[in-house]
């Protein structure tokens with residue numbers, strides 16, 4: 363029986379959320395905000411304090427540490443557990459005041475610093491799973507930062523468990539904390555060689571039991587339209603305005619399908635994100651999303667055809683269509699190493715939970731890790747209503763996540 367107390371994880375979590383670690387999408391430095399290092403340094407000190415002697419943090423704000431294997435088996439791969447220290451730029455993360463609601467009774471929770479912020483079971487039905495248990499909210503002025511300090515806290519608690527229970531057998535366990543995940547830079551400066559892990563898991567998911575092994579595959583597409591430019595005073599029957607053609611292309615896109623605002627679940631889409639230009643030349647930028655590369659290809663062909671048909675109606679105008687790969691569905695890599703997801707499923711079940719398999723309509727650090735040598739699905743921590751003032755988390759979910767980590771390491775050892 364693995365003993366991990368929800369109260370202890372909660373205490374740890376509440377300490378971490380009070381440190382402001384908001385990242386900044388407009389910054390060009392690494393990390394994007396210096397203050398993220400405040401938490402990284404603290405985590406490094408705490409890991410050293412547990413007796414994890416190789417814990418280090420670098421100038422970019424990453425934390426690396428190893429819990430060395432204690433098993434006689436020699437072929438157990440090194441497994442990484444990863445969480446991000448930063449919080450989302452969408453909502454303030456300054457002076458977060460976490461509130462522990464020790465015995466949640468199912469009634470509305472009015473946040474004390476802004477009475478318009480009310481958590482209800484109607485809007486957040488998952489609250490019902492936590493009646494008579496403890497949960498944590500912010501105070502109404504900031505986000506809570508459960509995304510992803512709950513991941514940080516559960517990994518730290520699991521690390522402490524291994525250091526205090528040397529009889530529990532495991533291979534090398536790598537701890538990794540990253541900056542700037544929320545601004546898409548979480549893997550920008552990571553040193554995969556220094557990390558030295560074969561497989562990984564991010565702790566950055568929602569409901570207890572959820573396991574995400576699939577993300578979008580993503581491309582950018584740029585349509586460049588060239589018109590015909592002539593002095594406007596003498597342009598009759600000669601001038602062709604690229605801006606008007608760009609407008610016509612946008613207008614020719616379907617109105618009731620094939621867009622972020624009209625799709626869900628496993629449907630892909632194209633989405634115009636920027637229009638630039640002058641009357642001579644205009645560019646349209648799109649993001650293109652699907653769960654398969656074949657699906658992406660179909661979207662490109664359809665978009666290109668729509669644009670070509672529009673441009674063909676303007677004599678003398680020409681266009682170019684360029685594709686830029688952005689990221690790929692982690693499932694294509696994970697399917698080559700089925701044990702990574704299978705062991706996570708087994709660990710979640712051993713922790714007493716039912717598995718909820720989910721697909722992410724976006725990318726994660728895990729999708730990037732999967733393509734730079736570390737296949738890496740995502741595991742729950744319990745976080746809810748992320749990136750908002752109504753963010754909350756149940757303490758029993760965090761304890762279950764920490765137990766899932768411990769079980770996972772034991773399973774890798776058993777099968778090794």
Ligand SMILES: [Zn+2]
Nearest residue numbers: 446509510566
């Ligand atoms: Zn996150």
